[in-house]
Amino acid sequence: MNMWTLLPVTIVLFVTFYCPTSTSGKLTCYNYNPLVNGTQPLDDFRCPNQCECQYCKEETDIYYSHHVICSNKRLKAIPSQDTVPTDVKYYHLEVNSISFLKNYSFQNLTDLRYLSLDNNNLIYHSININAFRGLQKLNTLTMNDNRYLYKLLAWLDDLVSLEQLHLKYCGLTTIYPNVFNNCKKLIKVDLTRNSIYYIHSGTFQNLPVLKYLYLNDNQITSIPLLAFKGSSRLQEMSLDNNLLTTITEDVGLQNLTQLQILNVAYNKYLCNCDLVWFRKWIGKTNVTIEDINKTKCRQYTDSKEYTTMLNFDPDKLHCSKLDKILRITIPSASAGLIVVIVCAVCYRYRFYLRYWNQRRRLRKQYQRICNQGPPTINGENVRYDVFVCYNSNDLQWVLKTLQPSLEVQRNFKICVDYRDFLPGEVIATNIVNAVKFSRKVLLVVSKHFAKSEWCNYELEMARMRMFDNHEDILIVVLLEKVSPKDMPILLHKILTTTTYIEWEEHPERQALFWAKLETALLSPNCPKDRLIDNP
Numbered sequence: 001m002n003m004w005t006l007l008p009v010t011i012v013l014f015v016t017f018y019c020p021t022s023t024s025g026k027l028t029c030y031n032y033n034p035l036v037n038g039t040q041p042l043d044d045f046r047c048p049n050q051c052e053c054q055y056c057k058e059e060t061d062i063y064y065s066h067h068v069i070c071s072n073k074r075l076k077a078i079p080s081q082d083t084v085p086t087d088v089k090y091y092h093l094e095v096n097s098i099s100f101l102k103n104y105s106f107q108n109l110t111d112l113r114y115l116s117l118d119n120n121n122l123i124y125h126s127i128n129i130n131a132f133r134g135l136q137k138l139n140t141l142t143m144n145d146n147r148y149l150y151k152l153l154a155w156l157d158d159l160v161s162l163e164q165l166h167l168k169y170c171g172l173t174t175i176y177p178n179v180f181n182n183c184k185k186l187i188k189v190d191l192t193r194n195s196i197y198y199i200h201s202g203t204f205q206n207l208p209v210l211k212y213l214y215l216n217d218n219q220i221t222s223i224p225l226l227a228f229k230g231s232s233r234l235q236e237m238s239l240d241n242n243l244l245t246t247i248t249e250d251v252g253l254q255n256l257t258q259l260q261i262l263n264v265a266y267n268k269y270l271c272n273c274d275l276v277w278f279r280k281w282i283g284k285t286n287v288t289i290e291d292i293n294k295t296k297c298r299q300y301t302d303s304k305e306y307t308t309m310l311n312f313d314p315d316k317l318h319c320s321k322l323d324k325i326l327r328i329t330i331p332s333a334s335a336g337l338i339v340v341i342v343c344a345v346c347y348r349y350r351f352y353l354r355y356w357n358q359r360r361r362l363r364k365q366y367q368r369i370c371n372q373g374p375p376t377i378n379g380e381n382v383r384y385d386v387f388v389c390y391n392s393n394d395l396q397w398v399l400k401t402l403q404p405s406l407e408v409q410r411n412f413k414i415c416v417d418y419r420d421f422l423p424g425e426v427i428a429t430n431i432v433n434a435v436k437f438s439r440k441v442l443l444v445v446s447k448h449f450a451k452s453e454w455c456n457y458e459l460e461m462a463r464m465r466m467f468d469n470h471e472d473i474l475i476v477v478l479l480e481k482v483s484p485k486d487m488p489i490l491l492h493k494i495l496t497t498t499t500y501i502e503w504e505e506h507p508e509r510q511a512l513f514w515a516k517l518e519t520a521l522l523s524p525n526c527p528k529d530r531l532i533d534n535p
Contacts (some may be wrong), residue, residue, distance in 0.1 A: 027122045029056035033064050047220045048079035056090070065089040065113075072096070081108045094118035094142075100126035108133035117164075118144040124151035142166035151175070157182050164188045172196050175203055187213040192238070195219055198229065206230035216240045216263065224248040230520070235256050241266040242290065246274040254281060263290040269297035271312050273319035279312050340524055384415040386475070386521055387438035389458040391448035394479060398444065410518055414442075428457070435461045439473070445500070446479040450487045459490060476500035 033055040047053035051070040057063060067090040070079060073098040084091075085387055087147065089111055099121040106112060112135055122143065132138070132155055139161050141150070150172040158164060162183045172194035180186060186207050190465060192214045201224035204213065210231045216238040223244070232254050244267040251264070275297060282289055289295065296306035346353060386406070390398050398416065406412040415438050421430040432453075435441055441462040449455045462474055478500050484492050502514045 001325040027056040027058060027067075029054040029067065030064070031055075037389070038361065044082040046085050048083040050075075051079065053085060053088075063071070068092065071116075078105055081106070084109060085112050090114040092116050096120050097479075098122065101128060101131035103128040105131050105464065106509040110134060111138065112138050114140045116140075116142045117146070118142055120146055121148070123148050124153055126154060127153070129154060129401070130154055130158075135159055137161050140166075141492050144168040144171050150366065152176055152179055153302060154179055155182065158413070159183060160313070161185055163279040164190075166190045167194070168192045170194055175199065177202060180207060182206060186210050188273060190214045191218070193217040197221060197243075199224055200226065201225060204228055204231055209233055212237075214238045214243070215389045218242050218463055220244060223247060223251045224529075226252050228252055232256060235259060236261040239267070240264055243268050245270050246272075248274060248276040249277040249281075252286075253287075259287050261288050261290060264328055265291035265294040265296075268294075269296070269309070270301065271297040271299050271317075273314075273317055273450065275312070276314040276319045278319065279309060279314050282309060313465040382437050382439050383413075384420075384434075384438040385412040386442045387415040387434040388444065389455060390444035390451075391452045391455055393448040394444055394446050402444070402451075405514060406517075406521075412521060431458050432461055435465055439525060441465075442471050442475045442477060443494075444477050444479055445482060445495070447482050447486065449479075450482050450491060456490070458486055459494070463490065463494075473523045473525055474498060474522070475517070477517065478502045497521075505522045 011386070032055060033443065045160065048070060048071045049070065051068055053066040053356050054067050054069070056067045057065065066085050068084055068086045068088045069092045071092045072095040074099055076094060076212065077095070077100065078098060079196075080341055086111055090534060091106075091109065091112055094116045095118070097120065098117065103123070106115070115135070115138060120143075121189065123146075132141075136158060141156075141159065141162060144166050145168070147169060149172060150165070151174045152167065152172055153176045156165075156179055160182055163185050165183075168190055171197060172191065175191075180189075180203065182311040184207065187209055189204075190212075194217075196218040197220060198214070199215075199220060204210070204227060206229070208230065213234060213236070217240070220239065220242040220243065223239070226249075229252060232255065235258055237259065240263040244264065245263065246269060250355070259306055282292075292310060293308055295309040297309060297312055297426060298304075298306045387401065390400060395418075403416065406414055415434050417434075418432070420434070421427075429499075433532070441458075443449070443455075443459065443462075465473060474494065476494065476498055480503075487495070500515060501520065504510050504513050
């Protein structure tokens with residue numbers, strides 16, 4: 001190749017031009033790296049279709065860097081890695097229609113320092129978790145104006161050299177709790193104009209070189225405790241135009257010794273005791289509070305009257321620790337005293353309450369069952385002369401003594417559980433029906449009867465019928481002496497207000513017992529001719 005052949009190549013190689021850049025100043029760019037005189041590896045000459053690939057440097061730089069510019073090319077996906085020079089340091093993909101990033105989308109671009117994905121159609125669920133894997137030298141990532149990104153997930157784990165992150169206008173609502181854990185070189189985070197409403201306590205902790213944090217124009221309602229612990233080099237922070245109601249001492253602003261500029265205007269502060277610390281801190285700090293005259297608070301949540309933070313006088317609120325203790329202690333003590341009194345009354349009258357509750361439940365159950373099936377005794381024939389209520393321990397006396405005497409010798413029709421209760425029916429239903437369709441209810445009272453829950457239930461059913469139908473149906477047979485202290489309240493009341501018949505073991509006195517019992521059974525409360533199948 002002669003000199004005249006090489007001349008055009010040389011001229012093309014060193015054509016220069018200027019273009020703006022996102023860094024400071026202008027770029028001087030060449031089609032190829034002028035410092036290596038055309039001896040670059042072959043892959044340095046690759047360039048994606050429709051894109052521009054140039055070697056550029058700023059005025060203050062010494063070396064040239066490979067720039068790949070694919071801006072505004074109507075791309076729907078990022079170019080294949082095989083078409084991108086491996087030594088690229090600045091990669092521009094803004095103003096396209098890119099909607100997804102697959103795993104390892106940039107893994108071959110190990111020298112990449114700057115990546116711009118601004119103004120695309122990225123959504124959080126279309127960005128795979130390892131999309132940025134391998135970019136360990138990347139120091140600037142900008143993804144502004146991806147309006148439907150919504151969530152910032154754990155995509156940054158491999159970006160250990162990241163210094164700047166720009167995510168403005170991305171519709172973010174949620175930030176993954178540990179998203180910056182591996183980004184220990186972060187200097188600037190810009191999350192302006194999103195819809196973030198909550199910040200996890202560890203999100204901005206332990207970022208040792210973080211200087212600039214912009215969270216303005218979001219919907220943040222509170223700042224977590226110790227939100228910036230371990231990030232003591234913060235110099236500038238914006239939290240204006242959010243929904244903050246207070247900033248407490250526990251947030252830790254007083255520990256940010258290098259903080260110079262703070263903007264917390266246009267929030268929803270309440271002029272209450274929670275805001276006292278922040279108001280006093282403003283008065284003594286050297287930090288410049290931007291838009292201090294537009295930092296206002298109101299007395300009540302629904303109030304439309306605001307006062308500037310500087311005009312808020314915390315001393316008028318009497319927010320001393322003693323006042324706080326009294327405001328908490330007095331209501332708590334009052335509530336505790338009321339609880340103690342209620343508990344004491346309930347304990348003192350626990351048996352009466354239990355009895356009342358039991359009666360209430362039984363009445364409800366009785367009424368429910370009575371509303372089923374045939375009507376009550378009024379206007380309806382009965383099936384039995386008497387329903388015998390007894391404890392199973394007294395069964396032998398009922399079988400051998402009571403039943404033969406009443407049914408065989410005196411022709412009474414009696415109802416006893418072991419014979420007349422319907423198999424498979426609920427016990428409570430059988431008891432209610434026995435009381436309902438019997439003219440009388442005979443209580444065989446003994447020590448065992450007094451302790452039996454079912455006997456008490458039968459007694460309660462009979463008592464309810466007495467009061468509901470105004471009938472005198474109870475007959476009490478005292479089989480043995482029972483101490484009043486061993487009786488339930490209702491049984492004791494019945495024995496003290498009702499004449500009972502006492503069983504006699506002596507044969508000569510038993511004749512009087514049977515005569516009294518027969519008279520009681522024949523006493524009126526339901527005519528005998530109303531019996532079903534009455535002979």
